[in-house]
Amino acid sequence: MKRAIVLVLDSFGIGAAADAEQFGDHGSDTLGNIAKACQQGKADLVDESGHRSRKGPLHLPNLGKLGLFHAHHASTGQVAAGVSLPTEVIGSYGYANEISTGKDTPSGHWELAGVPVLFEWGYFPEREHSFPQSLVNDLVSQAKLPGILGNCHASGTTILEQLGEEHVRTGMPICYTSADSVFQIAAHEEHFGLDRLYQLCEVARELLMPYNIGRVIARPFVGGEDTGEGVTEFVRTGNRRDYSIEPPSATVLQKLVDEQQGEVVSIGKIADIYAHCGITHKVKATGMEALFEATLNELERAGDNTLIMTNFVDFDSSFGHRRNIAGYAAELEAFDRRLPELLAKLSPNDLLILTADHGCDPSWPGTEHTREHIPVLCLGARLEAGSLGERATFADVGQSLAAYFGTSPMDYGTAFL
Numbered sequence: 001m002k003r004a005i006v007l008v009l010d011s012f013g014i015g016a017a018a019d020a021e022q023f024g025d026h027g028s029d030t031l032g033n034i035a036k037a038c039q040q041g042k043a044d045l046v047d048e049s050g051h052r053s054r055k056g057p058l059h060l061p062n063l064g065k066l067g068l069f070h071a072h073h074a075s076t077g078q079v080a081a082g083v084s085l086p087t088e089v090i091g092s093y094g095y096a097n098e099i100s101t102g103k104d105t106p107s108g109h110w111e112l113a114g115v116p117v118l119f120e121w122g123y124f125p126e127r128e129h130s131f132p133q134s135l136v137n138d139l140v141s142q143a144k145l146p147g148i149l150g151n152c153h154a155s156g157t158t159i160l161e162q163l164g165e166e167h168v169r170t171g172m173p174i175c176y177t178s179a180d181s182v183f184q185i186a187a188h189e190e191h192f193g194l195d196r197l198y199q200l201c202e203v204a205r206e207l208l209m210p211y212n213i214g215r216v217i218a219r220p221f222v223g224g225e226d227t228g229e230g231v232t233e234f235v236r237t238g239n240r241r242d243y244s245i246e247p248p249s250a251t252v253l254q255k256l257v258d259e260q261q262g263e264v265v266s267i268g269k270i271a272d273i274y275a276h277c278g279i280t281h282k283v284k285a286t287g288m289e290a291l292f293e294a295t296l297n298e299l300e301r302a303g304d305n306t307l308i309m310t311n312f313v314d315f316d317s318s319f320g321h322r323r324n325i326a327g328y329a330a331e332l333e334a335f336d337r338r339l340p341e342l343l344a345k346l347s348p349n350d351l352l353i354l355t356a357d358h359g360c361d362p363s364w365p366g367t368e369h370t371r372e373h374i375p376v377l378c379l380g381a382r383l384e385a386g387s388l389g390e391r392a393t394f395a396d397v398g399q400s401l402a403a404y405f406g407t408s409p410m411d412y413g414t415a416f417l
């Protein structure tokens with residue numbers, strides 16, 4: 001029986017890539033800089049509910065056993081601060097370079113699935129009125145809007161503080177972008193309406209095709225109610241939806257479905273990222289714990305020729321982009337605590353791959369992703385414990401999956417099994 005489980009810890013980079021300088025990211029290191037802050041006592045967290053309290057050096061014993069810190073050491077030449085390299089490693093570990101032109105989520109995921117993005121995405125310039133006026137005019141008229149707010153580069157939580165109230169008052173959606181190839185639309189779930197936001201995103205998706213924009217993202221939020229004791233904060237909900245263009249050629253997901261009649265189970269935003277291509281079953285879940293739970297459930301019912309792929313988005317969207325080092329550390333530790341449950345469910349022939357799609361160093365200036373190596377931690381399926389070395393492309397993961405499932409080979413990547 002062949003079953004692969006690919007867990008993408010969104011934004012969990014393990015050291016600046018060789019070309020990081022070109023992205024302004026030389027010196028970034030998501031894992032290393034989190035570990036450093038933890039060791040310096042700068043990432044202690046006391047949560048009122050007690051769920052996410054943490055203190056002192058970064059404690060990831062299970063990821064360590066899979067070879068995370070060895071992979072980070074190989075990537076950076078340094079042992080993560082406050083960590084001693086575990087003597088017992090059960091996983092096959094390495095780190096991979098990205099050959100795609102961008103450091104965004106679709107590029108990272110598609111390359112992981114064997115299809116790097118070698119063309120240039122379209123981007124919007126960082127200035128007032130980032131979007132072309134004709135695009136704004138078309139969106140306003142086709143979606144019958146009173147206008148739009150934002151029209152700039154922004155962090156998605158900051159812009160809610162700035163424009164959330166005006167949005168509720170005027171009914172104008174908040175449109176913003178970033179260093180990624182994205183067009184994001186934030187709107188209040190009740191005042192504007194969730195379905196209406198999704199419809200608006202579909203209109204935008206169509207209009208943005210000539211601009212070569214990778215994703216339109218619906219960013220619904222709630223809040224702003226007057227409770228008598230003050231107005232509640234605006235908070236984003238789990239109803240985010242990504243409208244990606246389709247990958248330029250068949251990913252290993254698609255090949256598994258087409259050539260082997262396999263099953264591809266998407267957990268979290270995986271299906272959205274691959275524009276629903278090569279997905280046979282979708283499971284939505286919000287938050288790391290629920291995503292993990294869903295992964296365990298799907299593994300329980302998975303049969304032969306099944307690929308389960310989960311995206312743990314919160315590392316990126318709740319902590320990396322928010323530059324919340326302590327929160328990121330606590331989330332990693334919580335993830336690590338769940339790992340033994342997953343390992344206990346694996347059969348010897350199953351293949352587990354833990355990896356990431358780009359970095360988002362929470363200690364780095366700004367709020368954008370960082371160009372980093374990603375970890376490739378594997379367990380199971382004919383693999384011996386030990387180093388997989390430096391991998392030239394994330395596509396080595398896709399090529400290895402192709403080899404594992406016996407599909408035709410991918411055009412990029414070298415299999416490590």
Ligand SMILES: O=P(O)(O)O[C@H]1O[C@H](CO)[C@@H](O)[C@H]1O
Nearest residue numbers: 155156157178180182317321
């Ligand atoms: O600041 P928020 O809205 O989280 O947006 C971030 O998330 C987007 C998609 O992952 C990135 O392009 C970045 O802009």
Ligand SMILES: [Mn+2]
Nearest residue numbers: 010011105357
């Ligand atoms: Mn991502």
Ligand SMILES: [Mn+2]
Nearest residue numbers: 316317321369
């Ligand atoms: Mn992101």
